[in-house]
Amino acid sequence: MSIVVFTDIDDTLIQTKRKCENGNGAEMAVTAIDKEAQPASFSSAGQLHFYHWCNDQRLIPVTGRNKEALDRVSLSFDTYKVIDHGAIILDKENKIEADWLQLLTRESNQWQEILDQYVEDVLAIITEQGLSLRCRVISDFGFPCYISIKGESTDLLRLDGIAERFCQQAENARVHINGKNMALLPPYACKKRAVEFLQKILIAAHSNLLFLGVGDSNSDLAFMSSCHFQVIPSVSQISQDKLL
Numbered sequence: 739m740s741i742v743v744f745t746d747i748d749d750t751l752i753q754t755k756r757k758c759e760n761g762n763g764a765e766m767a768v769t770a771i772d773k774e775a776q777p778a779s780f781s782s783a784g785q786l787h788f789y790h791w792c793n794d795q796r797l798i799p800v801t802g803r804n805k806e807a808l809d810r811v812s813l814s815f816d817t818y819k820v821i822d823h824g825a826i827i828l829d830k831e832n833k834i835e836a837d838w839l840q841l842l843t844r845e846s847n848q849w850q851e852i853l854d855q856y857v858e859d860v861l862a863i864i865t866e867q868g869l870s871l872r873c874r875v876i877s878d879f880g881f882p883c884y885i886s887i888k889g890e891s892t893d894l895l896r897l898d899g900i901a902e903r904f905c906q907q908a909e910n911a912r913v914h915i916n917g918k919n920m921a922l923l924p925p926y927a928c929k930k931r932a933v934e935f936l937q938k939i940l941i942a943a944h945s946n947l948l949f950l951g952v953g954d955s956n957s958d959l960a961f962m963s964s965c966h967f968q969v970i971p972s973v974s975q976i977s978q979d980k981l982l
């Protein structure tokens with residue numbers, strides 16, 4: 739039986755200095771840089787060991803990062819990649835998977851204007867209420883993928899109303915919140931849907947596959963539940979909210 743690991747990246751395999759257990763990133767390996775090429779995220783020896791074990795299996799990242807941000811992570815992933823919260827699925831050649839491309843083209847077309855309008859609405863609230871937040875549509879490979887809102891976590895709570903309204907736009911429109919980040923996700927930006935799409939491809943090509951789902955955020959639970967086993971870091975949003 740071969741194992742396929744679907745894993746989130748941030749706060750699962752790597753984390754920023756602030757979130758490192760000893761608080762300063764010392765004795766941690768640098769595993770991602772920022773846009774200025776400075777160390778941005780770190781991994782413990784245990785995280786690296788876990789990554790290498792996963793990489794001996796078939797390891798598929800399932801991340802909110804876009805391609806550019808994924809390229810700043812030094813861990814390598816050489817099979818499929820699920821990025822942009824599931825909006826983009828890349829094949830081994832880093833091209834959008836052919837069948838997914840058709841689906842994405844059709845669905846994102848219907849959402850371009852809606853996403854632009856929500857960004858305008860959020861920016862208006864930020865200005866009106868003097869919130870310490872930034873908001874924009876994250877596009878990748880020319881497709882609008884999701885709305886990213888970053889800043890003070892207390893200020894993010896002030897967007898409750900607009901987030902709720904966004905979720906009512908469509909059955910599978912969702913909001914992801916973890917710490918200082920909020921993402922408004924159209925239905926095609928869905929880690930679970932992307933993972934299940936890849937599982938079908940993998941099952942068609944290989945028999946006897948065992949799927950592991952690895953992640954730290956409550957919003958990862960949906961894709962993890964599509965796998966045979968779930969793996970959760972001890973320090974994580976899921977452990978804090980659901981397990982303790």
Ligand SMILES: [Mg+2]
Binds near residue numbers: 746
């Ligand atoms: Mg994460």
